[in-house]
Amino acid sequence: MTQIKNIKFKKSLLCFLILSGALLKAEEKYQLNDVVVSASGFEQDLVDAPASISIITKEELEKKPIKDIGEAIGDIPGVDVTMNKTGTYDFSIRGFGSSYTLVLIDGKRQSVANGFYDNGFSGSESGYLPPLSMIERIEVIRGPASTLYGSDAVGGVINIITKKNPDKIEANIEFNTLLQQHSNHYGNAGGFNAYVATPLIEDILSISARLKYYDKAASDLKWPTPVWNSSQQRPDNYQIASHSPGAFTSLGFGSRLNWTVDDKNNIYFDIERYINEISVNSTSSRAIKSERQLFKDNIVLNHDGNYDFGSTNSYLQYGSTKDKELHSQIWVGEGKVVLPWNLGQYGNLVNTFGARIDYEMLKNDQASAGSQIRGKNLDQTTVALYGENEYFITDDLIFTTGLRYIYSDLFDSEFTPRVYLVYHLNDNIALKGGVSKGYKTPAAKELTNGYYNYANGNAYFGNPDLKPEESINYELGVDFRIFDFAHYSITGFITDFTNQISSEDLTGMQNGISCSNGTVCTRPINLGETQTKGIEFAFNTKTYNGFSLNSSYTFMDNRYKDGQKNWFGGDRIENLPRHIAMLKLNYERGKFSSYIKTRARLDTIAKAKGGGNGSLPWQKYKPFYIVDLGINYQINKQSSLSFAVQNLFDKNFFDPQVTKWDGANPAGYANRYQDYTEGRSFWLSYKYDF
Template sequence: MQQYAPRRLVFNTLYRTLFATGLTALSTGAIAENVTNETFVVTATQTKHTTLSAPASVSVVTRAELEKMSVNDVSDAVRKLPGISINPSTTYGRKEIKIRGMKSDYTLLLLNGRRINSREALASNMGNDFDLSTIPVSAIDRIEVIRGPMSSLYGADALGGVVNVILRQPGETAAGEIGYGFEAPTEGDGGGHNRLSGYLSGPLLDNKLLGSVIVDGGKRDAWRTHQSVNPNSDALEARDTFNALTNLTWLIDDRQNIEFDTTYAKDDRDVLWNNYGASAHNIQKMERIGFGLTHNGNWEYVDTRLRAYFESVDLMDNSQLNNGKAYITQDNKTLDGQVSDYLGDHLITAGGEYRNTELQHSLNLRNGNVAVSQKAFFLQDEFKLGDLALTFGGRVDSHEIYGTEFSPRAYATYSLSDNWVVKGGVNKAFKAPTIAQFNPGYAVAACRGQCQTVGNPDLKAETAVSYELGTAYEAEHYGAGLTLFNNDIKDMIQVQTWDRVATQLTYENVDKARIRGIETSVWVDLTENLNWATNWTIVDAEDRSTKMRLKQTPKNTVNTQLTWQVLDNLATSLSYQYTGNQYLLDKQSKKTRGFNTVDLGATYTPIKHVDLKVGVTNITNEKRDYVATANDYFLSGRTIYGGISYKF
């Protein structure tokens, strides 16, 4: 254990130094102007707060910011936020969102506050950006990201954090937009990506019925690169996608409305995967359909919400590594509701949820189908004592297999001024094993077809206790933030390491794991038209029983960007991102070095209602090292992109 002492000493010293530096920097700015452009969030408490006052570490990506980016899905939109790392989850080129070094399984993805989930159909170790691609960028109004556990409100799967995608809602005025975008790598073969989207919204019956429809389709060719050890394999899979979302809102009266929404997504993928020098053909075709019905009430003393929604995922999985074609169906049925009301100076929010997941699998599941249900109740209290705002909450989850879990939360925000806050809290969270992980009749092809991973009925639910302490300052022309966080995880679930001999693996609980780190961020208006923003996240993640770092967790992530408003109708941006060293596989000898990317972009409005977007990503054509490419983890090369949209 002594060999780890110097590393810990350095980390602890840096931890304290950055904290002191951040507090000093923030204190020197306490005389600046008041904030003029506040952004509001609801994900942290299910009630409305500014990003500064919210009792959590919160980031928001707005619609205006999305329109300036080269974005294909939600992971692209959030990749430069503090505490976020976007790693390829498989050698297919798929991506996953990791928050504060936690696995993507611990990132809960919400759409308008409700779960999107096809992990049971895919199995978590196969990559799950099927969920991310379900949400067309053209449909997004904003994205709220909560860094840190939120099981006290959302239950299991929110052990690492929450990404809540909030869609554009129909309004009283007719509006529409049509857009086209493309991407084209400048090295390798293929990889071209074309997308077309349309949006239409407005009143169907004045003051009574509002409606909107969003359609989005894209086609991407497979991409090959000379970096691959197998020239006949793809570094990025081919994809054909189509998404359609509709919303009808009936305005019953000034106090209540009913929303009915539908979603449809089609996602077809085709790839030749490198399998130890041979090419294995993999085809996956997914269709997803969803229906939601919501009643919202804004009464004299209380706000209410009651909703029911259904999601069905059908997947055809045809891979040479699976030894057969699989037909999979996952049905998710959810009923939830909540009520908020003031009792004196206390804002009380209470709610409940019932959720049922049914899985049918023609190949991996021994009995063909399995169903799991769970129910929950949560209670939250928000109140103030002078400049001190306190939030206490707790949620009780009753899982059909894993029994009852209680997830409490306590958070405090102290306002030193209108612009400067100190905040921190403690959370307890849990994550129940998935069906694939606990069901002994569920066997997933692994080890590139040379073994299987079978469910373990003796698994325990993962639990975590998380602490964070931070401070943030927001003025009109500059701001800064610093947060220290620590997650102690018990019974973390991991797949056994393959010794290249065993033909069957299973899941196991790691006794203890610790993930701690520092998030810092600074932004400043250098001039009236020039803005600079940067953030730096340090993560120290290790298995406490083996003293080894957890895999696919970069130690450092840095993002910095200059934005220049050249003219009223022309804006440019130059950004840099560094992703630090990490272990790709379980064996400690597979450490891969960090890598850098530089992006350049511009948006231009030549005439009213028309927006143009052009740019280049990975200008320097950065490549990952041999440790990564030898295991088929590639960085997309220099890529040009462009787009045009017309709003009416």
């Protein structure tokens, strides 16, 4: 056979041999030839990708209010988004929280050292989102991706793809503001984004710079007058709603220098800094307002090669995140090669081989830190070797296998394999399915033989016997392309999670601390096994007579499997909804576009913010429904105006109810809804392209 048999392989090969800076743009959002890079490490058609993956386009990002990663990905199947106590949006993917999801920018890790965030501040990492004007698209892998990406990717991967080196000057600036109808309860906000890129030497050297600022005032939610269990009134500061969002301010800036050495080699150097100020109202049992100022730096030196034999990517990265007394540092070095092979009548093969080394360090100088860790470097070195083979057996059958070897200086070595199969029944229907393993090591501080933090009536102890968390993920789906009109997909998944890390209460005297009289002592433990079963539906259409539709629905059943019970005696896991749904109708006509969108989160076992777990007189949070409306107008070639009404019908999601100690005595209040979603607000954005 003289010609390459596999047309799909030829398309993937063409994508991957083009300079890695090239962008393949679709005419419409849900075109059949959407291209992704995250699923296998090289560019290929979305329908052929060996993973459940979603794309969020730059056009979609620019037409709605987005301040953080949670808001950006909230409309895709399998994702649950809730507002956390820092005022940013936390997220989970198929039941795994943000701490189990690896966030990348152009394939480079953005996460801090494991264990840096404590006391619920982890959601603030969602705020490290680049200016929207420099984002080309966001790719989201739903499910474990540890074979290619390591232990941080147990729940999934979010890869933010940015614009590449320009061949002409481009610049834009965007101003936005958020005004609350109930500004006496929720904070107003405002900010701006700027991006500029220009060639310095034509076709050789270019530079870009970006700037982002966002500021949001604190909420002012108050309980009805609370009481002690002796019916005595508490001080005024106890009236502030527990863990309600405080003020949030973010300033980010950075620059990238790009050098195209020749037609085969490209190098870039990227540097950025974020300064985030975050606060939480009425945290801890003593109703204290907690504030932190974080400085996050990231430096990357990257090389891409495109040669006759294949392509290569290698990079060095340094990341630093610190506040006054905590300092997290990461050093990463990685190199990989992608090799395509034409096997003639036996099909075609793409091999990916790579090696990676991670060193992460956490230093804690807090006065509340235990003597075992205060002022010391808690570090971990991880070395990984990985390989993946994507075998295009025929035009319609693609078989992927992968294996990652992980060595950690704190734990035993581990292998994380995966297998995946894509089969095209015809041009419009594809079956996809596979099995993959996830693996995540505990934070070094959690291995402390003693307490690692003691403040505000809470003592946190380590556990040297902790084991790494592991998961096995099974998924099977079908992808329908309804001619050139619509895309419909169904994906079922099962995740078996073992050695899940949770916490247990301690009593008596522990390392000189009396765990009684109001002092709460906890330590991490491995729970055993949990299981998540679910099914995801997505239906999206192209534009027809100006109208298009996006919709998704996810059913999840998350349960403890080792005899553990929730606070109400059942085996369902708390804080994870059973039903998540989204429906969005879009309309476009000339310079005008609009959307109306509704989201729902239903049947969620409660685990309250404030009031004490287990003291709730209700078992489930109230159902969550919300409707948003958005309008965009392209004023001229350079400028556009966007307007949105969030929570269009002004649904009140603040419903305080009395909690009970021991099922009898009044203790305080907790919200009947899962988070403090804001009332009706108005968002306005103006963007100008120079």
